[in-house]
Amino acid sequence: MGEEVKLFATWASAFSRRVEIALKLKGVEYEYFEEDLQNKSDLLLKYNPVHKKIPVLVHNGKPIAESVVILEYIDETWKGFPLLPKDPYQRAMARFWAKFIEEKCMPALFKCAGTEDREKAVEEACELLKLLENELMDKKFFGGENIGFVDIVADFVGGYWLRYFQETVGLKILTREKLPKLCEWSDEFVNHVVIKETLPPRDKLIALFHTRFGPKP
Incomplete structure (x- = not known):
């Protein structure tokens, strides 16, 4: 067909x-x-x-x-390469953490770009990411040995976006001191063969972030 x-x-x-x-x-x-x-x-x-x-x-x-x-x-x-676990409880947990990333982590990270009480915003974002890190535990990916649903939803954190966003705005959010396991996961994520060919060009993304979030003349 x-x-x-x-x-x-x-x-x-x-x-x-x-x-x-x-x-x-x-x-x-x-x-x-x-x-x-x-x-x-x-x-x-x-x-x-x-x-x-x-x-x-x-x-x-x-x-x-x-x-x-x-x-x-x-x-x-499409049945090849399952993104969600087969077990109903694990599926529910994957959906829970995806919703947590969408509704809690992402808004908190974007809030860090604001100029008002940035220190507090960064602290709050780090606390939320710590909860996400605790869910990762000692797994290679949230989906276990393979990338899964939660890893993909967390691509803003694991891919280039958060790395260059915090660099552009001058923040320290995703660091090895604060979130070591999440940093390890991020390294695994960006080095995955499929992710490598899917992420946006680094230079282009950095230039865009400088335009949007960089210091204004």
């Missing part, structure tokens, strides 16, 4: 890269459409009329929006 898989995304988005990572791990061929978020395409607005955001996966003409929802759809549709 011929399948048509399209991904509407943008190169700098950790949310977009989540979907690309999942598709590549599963070995799914797809057509990529780079979106200009300042001038969104008619197709993006058609496929995601509710949020009008990327990423959007279109499978045989049917659109799915929101990166975590897309990851679950990919896992249920």
Whole structure:
């Protein structure tokens, strides 16, 4: 059966890269459409009329929006390389930590870019990441020996985004002193063959962060 898989995304988005990572791990061929978020395409607005955001996966003409929802759809549709555990309790725990990253960690990290009470914001973000680190324990990945659902959702932390975000803003959040296990996991993550070919170009991302978050003249 011929399948048509399209991904509407943008190169700098950790949310977009989540979907690309999942598709590549599963070995799914797809057509990529780079979106200009300042001038969104008619197709993006058609496929995601509710949020009008990327990423959007279109499978045989049917659109799915929101990166975590897309990851679950990919896992249920293509059976190779499971992202979520088979055990119902472990699946529930994976969803719990994914939600924790989405609703707690990500907002706390973005808050660190603000100028008001930055020290407190960094402290709060580190406390949340410590909880995430405790869940990792001594595993190579959150999914065990292989990258799984939680690892992919945590790509902002494990990939280049947080590294260069904190460098640009002048913060110390993900450091070996504060979060040694999470740093080890991050190293494993970026050195994985699929992640390497999926992460955005380092120089391009650093330049973007300097534009958005760097010191203003």
